[in-house]
Amino acid sequence: MAPHPHPHFPHLFAPLDLGFTQLKNRILMGSMHTGLEELGPEGFERMAAYYAERARGGVGMIITGGTAPNRASELAATPHGPFDSEAQVPWHRQVTDAVHGAAPACHICLQILHAGPLARSEDPLAPSAIASPINPRVPREMTEEDIEETLAAFARCATLAKAAGYDGVEIIGSAGYLLSTFLLEKTNQRQDRWGGSYENRMRFPLAVVKRVREAVGEDFIVIYRIAAMEMMEDGSSWEEVVQLGRAVEGAGATIMSTHFVWHQAQVPTISTRVPRAAFASVTGRLRQELSIPLITSNRINMPEVAERVLADGLADITSMGRPMLADPAFARKADEGRVDEINTCIACNQACLDHAFRGKIVSCLVNPRACHETELNYTPAATPRRIAVVGAGPAGLACAVTAAQRGHAVTLFEASGEIGGHFNLALRIPGKEEFAETIRYYGRMIERYGVDLRLHTPVVPEQLQEGWDEVVVATGVRARTPAIPGIDHPMVMGYREAIMGSREPGRAVAIIGAGGIGFDVAELVSHAGPSAALDIDVFAREWGIDFAGHPRGGVAGVVPQVQRADREVFLLQRKPTKVGRGLAPTTGWTHKIALKRRGVHMLAGCEYLGIDDAGLTIRRDDQVQLLPVDTIILCAGQESTRELYDALSEAREGVHLIGGAELAMEIDAKRAIDQGCRLAAAF
Secondary structure (H helix, E strand, C coil): CCCCCCCCCCCCCEEEEEECEEECCCEEECCCCHHHHHHHHHHHHHHHHHHHHHHHHHCEEEEEECCCHHHHHHHCCCCCCCCCCHHHHHHHHHHHHHHHHCCCEEEEEEEEEECCHHHCCCCCECCHHHHHHCCCCCCCCCCCCHHHHHHHHHHHHHHHHHHHCCEEEEEEEECCCCCCCHHHHCCCCCCCCCCCCHHCCCCCHHHHHHHHHHHCCCEEEEEEEECCCCCCCCCCCHHHHHHHHHHHHHCCCCCCECCCCEEECCCCCCCCCCCCCCCHHHHHHHCCCCCCEEEEECCCCHHHHHHHHCCCCCCCCCEHHHHHHCCCHHHHHEEEEEEEEHHCHHHHHHCCCHHHHHHCCCCCCCCCCCCCCCCCCCCCCCCCCEEEECCCHHHHHHHHHHHHHCCCCEEEEEECCCCCCCHHHHHCCCCCCCCCHHHHHHHHHHCCCCEHHHHHEEEEEEEHCCCCEEECCCCEEEECCCCCCCCCCCCCEEEHHHCCCCHHHHCEEEECCCHHHHHHHHHHEEEEEEECHHCCHHHHHHCCCCCCCCCHHCCCCCCCCCEEEEEEEEECCCCCCCCCCCCCCCHHHHHHHHHCCCCCCCCCEEEEEEECEEEEEECCCCEEEECCCCCCCCCCCCCCCCCHHHHHHHHHHEEEEEEHHHCCCCHHHHHHHHHHHHHHHHH
């Protein structure tokens, strides 16, 4: 008798028969490098806990972060080296045993990643001696001996993975790593059997798949990650993608995984400004050409999104990497119909991909436990305490909910009429609508764990001097007002007024301060029309993507079309450095490109001389200049709101200061939530 379909998500929780094995559902934790891989034995112990928690959370399959098959392939040289010897098998066995022990039906696959021209090794290899724009080191053109050694390294790594208890491997053939550079003429200028025609250029990726399949036998999952749309004008044509996909299937791949970018491409694919499931249609087209199951990915962050993708026939498996950082119990909550309890990935990248690009241990802004499971745990409190938390911004919410989850009696005071703090501003910025999900999550957790929430309740020190075991002050920040002559002119407004819409900017706007909030305000006041983050067609037009026609790389010959507000905008900063230099590495460039396309003037090295009816007078490069604006928006930093803490800490014990109230530089939700969670874990 066939099993009854799942009551909530029938496609998402349908098993997938692979012939020699079965996936219990269509939820894949996609590959994400954690930084733990480079730590050796300690890192593998931590990875075991990290992956096991996701396995217990109900995912059907996990793909690890990228693992180098030999020394030349490493993204970063490490003392522990690549996975190329039996000596490392016990380290990996810790991970696979932990996953299978936590959930015997969960499969785990090792991603084999040869970085090629992106490698930071002493001897990076590539099909041709052409440097990547994001790696200054020029790679060495591979000889026949190099190619043979590399094929052997892939096979050896896959064999070791099988010995270590992995259920399969993923071969990454995209993103500008080695295999993908063989495929494109721009990076493969060889004239031998490995270059020239497309049939020759795809010879090496096919040889890798064949060698791996021969090495591991038939009862082992082999996933190939194909560059389905590189987002570069000199990328692959649709016909080439199909040709490669069919050939890889014939070479022995069990599953095809679609990837949608090279690292140097100038199109966002992973940030919060990208619509949910924006690229799934590309996978759907390729799925019609192949007979093996296909994985789709990118900005699938809630179960209803994944269910729709599967129901529409766009994929067989949905990959969700960052969502599993945000909530390891994602799948179990979806299975049990508790979607409102999912801690949703908001695609901010601040603690995950930004950390990875900076060589730091990966974590998650909304879940600081990610990759820290062996050190940060929320165990039941031995002695429940009465805790007052003042301020329901990210820091206060994290602390209050985590403390209540542990069994403490928590009262959360908030002077305004809503929780969320500065997240209520962020969600109003086009491209940051996902921030509403975090507020929704905390609202549900307040209900679930019985936090006594008191809105519209300003607090004075006398209320908290007695009756509480601990007092947490998370009163956040207030905007800083710079000392500029004429700063009290009627044309001047604060960023909160601009974002909340209590005052309408005029036709010529100067934004003082080009940090994160300055860029957000510039995005808001220069924007017109629907948010691209909520509309795939608008997103495609703004970034010059043709999903339907699929020209080379998805973008060849397509001109970005940006709708802009009918106003002139100046984004100004005091520092002489390039505007936007301090923005995050994985998302900052998208903000700068978007503002440039809307005609925003970005001026560095500004000295603010005065404000009057004529506008804002500045000095740049020793030249005095009048900007004839009718609106000036202040985004000139913040100051901690800590008066309550100062008064209480003199009057009583057990007073704690967290979040922006403790340190007000850039508004830093990552730090605030981490502080709140760690403090609550210590009570």
